Amino acid sequence: MSELTPGKVLADVYKVIQDHPEAGRLAIELRFYPVIKSEWVLLNDIEDKARDIDKVLAKQNLIKGKEAYVSMAIHGFEAVKKKLEKLRESVEEGKVRKLGLENVQGEAKGKVHPTVSNYTLTLVVDVDIEAVHKLKVVEDVDKVFEKAKEGWLALKPVFEELGVLPRYVFFTGGGLQLWFVAPKLEDIAVIDRASGIVPNVLNALLPEGFVVDNIFDRARIVRAPLTVNHKYKAPNGARVGVKGRLIEFNDVRVSLSEVLDKLEVYAKERGIQLGGQEKVRGGRGFVNVRYVVKKEELETLALNLADELIPWFKKVKERGGSWHHLVNAIGAYVVRNTNLSLEDLIGKDNPDGTHVVGLWEIVFQRLVEKSAEDPGDWVNRRNTIKDVYEKHIAGKPLGTRAYLKKYLPVSDEEVVEILMAVRRALLPFLKEVKKVDSSGFGVAPYKKTAPRSWDEVDEDRKRATGRWYVWKLAFNTAEYLFTDELPKAGTFYIDVWMKEGKREWMKRFFNEALFRSFIEDGLGYKYGAPVEREELFERLVEVFNITDEEVRGIYIDAALSLLSPVGMRTPPCIEEFIMEFAANGSLSEDKVRHLARWIKLYAKPLKHSTTTTKLVGAGYKVDMRMAVWAKLVEFFAEDDEVARELVRVFKEEYGAAEPPFTCIGTKTCQFYLNEKMCPFIIPKEKEILAVSLIDVQRHESDGLVVIVGGDKEVRTFVKKGNVEWVKKTERREKYPVAEWFIDVFATEYLSVSPDDLDVDLEEVTDILKSRARVVKSRLNELEDMYEKFVEWLKRENAVRGVLPYEKADFNHLFIKGNMIGIPPALAEEFYRFELNIKGSEFREMLEKKLGFHYTKKAVKLSVGEKKDVRRCYLVSLEWFRKVVGEPNVKDVVMAGDIALSGLVYYESGEEVVE
Secondary structure, three states: OOOOOHHHHHHHHHHHHOOOOOHHHEEEEEEEEOOOEEEEEEOOOHHHHHHHHHHHHHHHHHHOOOEEEEEOEEEEOHHHHHHHHHHHHHOOOOOOOOOOOHHHHOOOOOOOOOOEEEEEEEEEEEEEEHHHHHHOEOOOHHHHHHHHHHHHHHHHHHHHHHOOOOOEEEEOOOEEEEEEEEEEEEEOHHHHHHOOOHHHHHHHHOOOOEEEOOOOOOOOEEEOOOOEEEEEEOOOOOEEEEEOEEEEEOOOOOOHHHHHHHHHHHHHHOOOOOOOOEEEEOOEEEEOOOEOOOHHHHHHHHHHHHHHHHHHHHHHHHOOOOHHHHHHHHHHHHHHHEOOOHHHHHOEEOOOOOEEOOHHHHHHHHHHHOOOOOHHHHHHHHHHHHHHHHHHHOOOOOOHHHHHHHHOOOOHHHHHHHHHHHHHHHHHHEOOOOOOOHHHOOOOOEEOOOOOOHHHOOHHHHHHHHHHHHHHHOOOOOOEEEHHHOOOOHHHEEEEEEEEOOEEEEEEEEOHHHHHHHHHHHOOOOOOOEEEHHHHHHHHHHHOOOOHHHHHHHHHHHHHHHHOOOOOOOOHHHHHHHHHHHHHOOOOHHHHHHHHHHHHHOOOOOOOOHHHHHHHHOOOOOOOOHHHHHHHHHHHOOOHHHHHHHHHHHHHHHHHOOOOOOOOOOOOOOOOOOHHHOOOOOOOHHHHHHHHEEEEEEEOOOEEEEEEEOOOOEEEEEEEOOOOOOEEOOOOEEOHHHHHHHHHHHHHHHOOOHHHOOOOHHHHHHHHHHHEEEEOOOOOHHHHHHHHHHHHHHHHHHHOOEEEHHHOOOOOEEEEOOEEEEOHHHHHHHHHHOOOOOHHHHHHHHHHHHHHHEEEEEEEEEEOOEEEEEEEEEEEHHHHHHHHOOOOEOOOOOOOOOOOOOOOOOOOOOOEEO
């Protein structure tokens, strides 16, 4: 094994399928950091490619100093079959085989690649030496190597006992890798399943100072064996390249499923709790454990569950439903949301003849006592729970709500009640959720001097910077971000005191060199290049070792920041709802509706991105306040089924919500007991203005409408014309809108002089801007005329109809060719009596709103049996059909169907249409 190379390792792993008929269309990915580039190795004749693989790795890893990784997944290239065949045909006999297929597949994206197949041959377990992994400092490579061997020696006896040894054990520079290699292709779901088993078991076996990487998914890439790890530094800060080494080789291949099966049995026998799968939503996975139950608390939970469920077991049976389906659905919810292992759920028999009682055994016994279960059905219930658990571990969780609706005789409301009963039983075991305060990230600017290289930044500030970027990306809506346009943390600024004579001031400078180093050396991206937001997010989490709980806390803080109003405190109920949502994964309908009204009227909207702007251009209605809720659901909803219902209820209430907000004028709170903390009930002096604002409407570009008041007195103030929040002059900044508002608010609402109000105009501007909602203009008189004109045409078309030109008279709309005509008498009836305007103003509206769809011409109309000429208003048939509807053409005029006003006589010189 002394001559073992990375290429030989990979050739050895995949040689068992190199003669497979599909091997020529399968490949593994070699990925290189920091500037991401992928090479793809076709698996046919893999043994012949070992030298070529080594050449690629030597060039990228040794010469260029890039980190080298390899995929556990096998990639299929069906979509580019023809290109690959053409590529193969172009390779002449005797030449080096082409490995780089990036021109066919494109660069790696940091997530599940669209070519990932359904199979794998490897399960690679990464074990980190915590001190080295965290500090990234290697003082003595040989000592670290010996430490890694200690980790393997602690694990080896267990794997020998189980009969499932890894084929390779490698030293990676900061830890070790166990390579389990299968004798034949296995379903890639085995990698997903590993996340619920491997970390828990191995962490329980490893000595202190070791930790198993818990990331297992089909997109997982691992450090290429025997390559140089460039992540580490010597104590003096110099870069250290640590080459991978072989710790042990075992000439065995084992079924990956068998490895997991045996580890799972081992865990059960020794009481090691196994975790559930992670769910992935919006590019980020949160561990699904919402309730943490200790072994000594199982009986308490079981009795709580049974007492809550007894009425439902009886109702289901009375209606002819199946207890099996009820247990299936409830079991799925418990498995998905708790830390309970299979042993915890159904118990186990020990070798010494004793029995450990499981949760559902106690539930079952209690139900039997209350005549809500069949005493002879325990084996069936046990198997039901076991089946639910195994499906969940395999990544095939059951949708509780949908299952209950489909298989049980219960209404939608009763489904909610059943789940609420389960939640009530679990409530005492709810895992605490904490927000991470963004003010404590520690990214303040440097003073006087600052490093120019990311390597020179201390580890605490590095991690704080990473957490800050996770916070900034939490509610970002762009699909792609350019690295040079990322927001700049305080870390990348320097505050310097400047002095000129007696004058001193602080000046802030941007440290571009450090920011560029952060992008290129810290994150491994090309400066100025686009990167997918989700990939950037995952990179930040990985590079700065940010835990799921920290991410959840950061999301909560970011959400509360958006939901906090300007100028007053956030009501306690709003904060409570968000914390409850984050903890439970769901929220009751009344709370969702309350949040919908709050978000529409008080929340800060998300900022538009290139992605949302393109959606608007594509004709989609994009509401950036509603997007706040969409993001919250993406982060916290317990499953897709819950997410859909939360979105449905929210959209329904959001669409109907109009000011004033529910709590304006209230004296008690229906949700929160400590009502004195609510700004609507007891506002602080500085909150009076913000609390008094009922609504701020920006009527497109036509002006501003501000509504103030309480539960009884309401006043509306209108400012027409251009809305200019801030006006900069050479000497100072002015706030025209705030000045206008304070003037009318003081004089017309409070009946005092504006000078009596102690306000900051900049703060008033911020309050008004934060509350301003863009609405369809009601201040534009032409727009108002146009809407009434369209409504009048619809009414005329429906009631009196449109006459063919041959029968056109003074009192009806008529159709001639591709035009709809409006006789002058009929038009005058409308604009004089409904719009109360002159004919010239009516024509101006038509010219401006209809453009080329409108013209005015002289037309011969019927007067009795004669024809007379009148100047008619003509609109295009195309516009009429699009805006008004299909012309309601009538041949018969009903008696008494005439206009209300007289005639407008013909003026000479007009073109006459016949």
